[in-house]
Amino acid sequence: MKSLNPPLMQWTVLVLVALLSIPAQAQLPDFTDLATENAPSVVNISTHQQQNIRQQMRRFNIPEIPDDNPFGELLKRFLDEHGNLQEDEVEKQSLGSGFIISPDGYILTNNHVVAEADEIIVRMHNRREYVARLIGTDERSDVALIKIEATDLPIVKIGSSKELKVGEWVLAIGSPFGFDHSVTAGIVSAKGRSLPSENYVPFIQTDVAINPGNSGGPLFNLKGEVVGVNSQIYSRSGGFMGLSFAIPIDVAMNVADQLKTRGHVSRGWLGVLIQDITGELAESFHMSHPRGALVARVLPDSPSSQAGLQVGDVILKYNGTELRSSSELPPLVGSSRVDRPARLEVLRGGKNIIVMVNIGELPPEEDAQLTQQVKPKIAKNRLGVTVSDLTEEHLSQFALPAGQGVMVDSVTGNEAREAGVREGDVIMMLNNDNIENAKQFGQLVKRLPGGKTVALLVHRTSGPMFLALRVPEE
Structure with a gap:
């Protein structure tokens, strides 16, 4: 039998020692204890709602037909055949989850789980059922x-979402598609997400598998603390696609505390419409990098209007909290106490100033939508934009004061x-100058x-909306 030569044996021993000294790869977390301990605090929620056919007809703008009209009976037969309706009413059901926060x-749970329900049934982990009362x-x-x-x-044990970190493991318990107490796990993908449907909630984004029936269920961290309420998914198919909120x-x-003590929720309000600062806009405002919330409109008779906040201001900090993007401002304002002062650090005209606003x-x-009409007296300028003065009708339709803006x-x-x-x-401002009429707009353009x-x-x-416009050379 051929033996290894001494140098090769020494090298082999060194390699084995090095391999043995490498620490064992970190194992994935074990969720068994967490799931077992918290399952009894998570409930299945089902709701029932009786909807009258005539109410549904009004909802879809179907005109009511008298009972003695033959077409009325025909319509009822059609609904019975294709809608599985019983006489004049149909039962609507929904399914979701929830968790117990007091003994x-x-x-x-979620509002959309119990909204408009006539009856709310709560089923516990031990299969016992209760009829719930909506608070x-x-x-x-x-x-x-x-x-x-x-x-x-x-x-459940209530934690703090503020301490949650991106990349941290989280676990959800709920009833997807009616399968009680299903457990899914994943990581925190992002924090502070602003969704189109809600600007006042800084959503937690995860890749935890969430499906219909999980809504209202708890999201746990590895300490067994609830850090979120599963609410929405992003999906093109209706099922989970890796994005849950x-x-x-x-x-x-x-919100729960306010509902319990007051019956409704009040939120702080500044009364401004805001947008993000892009790279181009940052350059136009002489900022080193994009940040903050750019004020695009100050609503009349609002807290911001009374405090002197102006269109074109960039809100950099709110009560000491730095704003990286405009989406971070609404949740901060919404969680502020009403009728209390808030300290805003604002960039105005290249200088940082402090504006104190009494929160409303x-x-x-909120009706921030503006209607617009287009019509004609033309004035040309070097930007290749033709504009006209606003008429009284335009001012009324846009809810604008006289002497502001051009079409x-x-x-x-x-x-x-x-x-x-x-x-x-409607152009309202150019290079930090308010636009009064078409003639003045043309003069401002010449000086750009x-x-x-x-x-x-x-x-x-x-x-x-603010736009970043590069002025053409002369």
Whole structure:
């Protein structure tokens, strides 16, 4: 038998020693104890709602037909055949999850799980069922608080979503498609997400598998603490596609406390419309890098208006919290106490100033939509944009004060097109100067520095917006 030579043996021993000294690869977390301990505090929620056929007809703008009209009977037969309706009513059901937050039966879930329900049934881990009473709902945050008549119930441990980190493991318990107490796990993908449906909730994004029936269920960290309420998914198919969103537990508990004590939720309100600062806009505002929330409109008679906040201001900090993007501002304002002062650090005219705003209460409905009409007296300028003065009718339709803004009738300049200027826009501000009329607009355009990027504030159907416009050379 051939033996290894001494140098080779020494080298082999060294390699083996090195391999043995490498620490064992970190194992994936074990969720068994977490799931076992918290399953009793998670409930299945089912709802029933009786909907009258005539109410459904009104909802879809179907005119009511008298009972003695033969077409009325025909319509009922059609609905019976294709809608599985019983006489004049149809039963609508929904399914979701929730979790117990107090031993005496208070349960947190989603608003969309229990909205408009005639009956709410809560099924516990031990299969016992209760009829729940609705304490209150908040559509803006999609949070609802319900209560069952019971005592000594197992409760979840409430954590803090503020301490949650991107990349951290999280676990969800719920009833996807009715399969009670299903457990799924993943990581935190991002924090502070602003979704189109809700600007006042800084959602937690995860890759935890969430499906219909998980809504309202808890999201746990590895300590067994609830850090979020599973609420939404992003999907093109209707099923899970790797993007799920949870309401931070700090937000949800604040809403629950208000629903319990006051029956409704109040939020702080500044009264401004804001947008992000792009790289081009940052250059036009002489900023080293994009950050903060750019004020595109100050609503009349709002807290911001009374405090002297101006269109074109860039809000850099809110009560000491630095704003990386505009989406971070609404949740901070919304969670502020009404009728208390807030300290805003604002960039105005290249200088940082402090503006103190007395926070108001967010109105039930905010109407920031503007209608617009296009019409004609033309004034040309070097930007390749033709504009006209606003008529009294335009001012009324746009809810604008007299002597502000011009209507864009056509866009022929390449730079204006690339900036996004459209026919029908109302130009309100150019390079930090308010626009009064078409003549003054033309004078301002003549003084613009060639080759530089300037900010242009326009109003359109979607609301006010700043555009970054590169001025063509002379």
